[in-house]
Amino acid sequence: MHQKFLILFVSFAIISCSTGASYQKPENAKATKQWGVVEVKETVKSMSHSLSVYYKTEMKTGFLEWRKLQNSTSEHIDTKLITNEILNQLTKDKIPFVDTSVREDATKEMAFGKTGMVSSDSRLAVGKFKSPSHQIKGEINEVVNFESGTKIQYITVTLFLVSLETNQIVWSEQTNFLKKSRVEGYGF
Template identity: 85%
Template sequence: MQKSFIIFLVPFIFVSCSTATSYQKPEDAKATKQWGVIEVKETVKSMSHSLSVYYKTELKSGYFEWRSLQNSTSEHIDTKLITNEILNQLTKDKVPFVDTTVREHATKEMAFGKTGMVSSDSRLSVGKFKSPSHQIKGEINEVVNYESGNKIQYITVTLFLVSLETNQIVWSEQTNFFKKSKVEGYGF
């Protein structure tokens, strides 16, 4: 009896201690009820390409600065993930960006370099900051309806490129998603 119990227990321990996690390629992702990989990848792909083409064919110069993407949906959406992926792709496409959030720290380093305590070969030079000529900002919005046990979402991701010199919106792009998912427990 004790031997058969141990034979039963050993495989149970191995199965219960193993992880059920596996990795997949993002391209192989399946649709989910929540905002997921498909929406992020499609947004990044369409927005990055469109903005890169606009920069290379219309603007041809200047620096971009990114402002936070606003999530106005009922879902938790990691807007920083979308932002980082778009910035990464645009940087690969040689679209130039500036990060004005590091100016204060850089200014302190420049001032410290002038004290004579920093070697001349690594001292930061004054007067080399780049100013953004355009700002990218955006929003994620949705309309949600419930029909016959289904949740129907129309989600839009919109990006705008604004000229800082004129305050004119010079480019915009939108990616749309129409999702339909079964609502669990509907009709009770």
């Protein structure tokens, strides 16, 4: 009796201590009702490949800069996640980027370096900033319809590459999703 109680107690402790979480490879993710891994991975894959090919075949030089990706959907979408993943992939493909948001801090550091309080071997050199020749910007949009308890959602992710010199859109790409999901409690 004591042994059965001990086995039951240990089993209960193991089950109650488990987190209920598990990991899987993002490539094996399945579609969900909300924006998720499937949409992020497909967007990153198509956008980064298309832009990398365009840069290497058409532009060949210049620095790119990101502008915030706008989410105009009813869903919470972490646009920074998408941006970071595309940026990461493009950087691996040797596409050059600049981050102009650090200019103010760098300028202060350069000015401090001129005071003589910074050793010459680690002082930041003046005149080495790179300017972006193009900016990447984009939007996520949707159209939602409801039919017989089914939510039909058409989502588009569009990126644009804009020349800062001419303001001309020189590249664009779009990834589309058509999602259908059952709406619980629809049509009482």
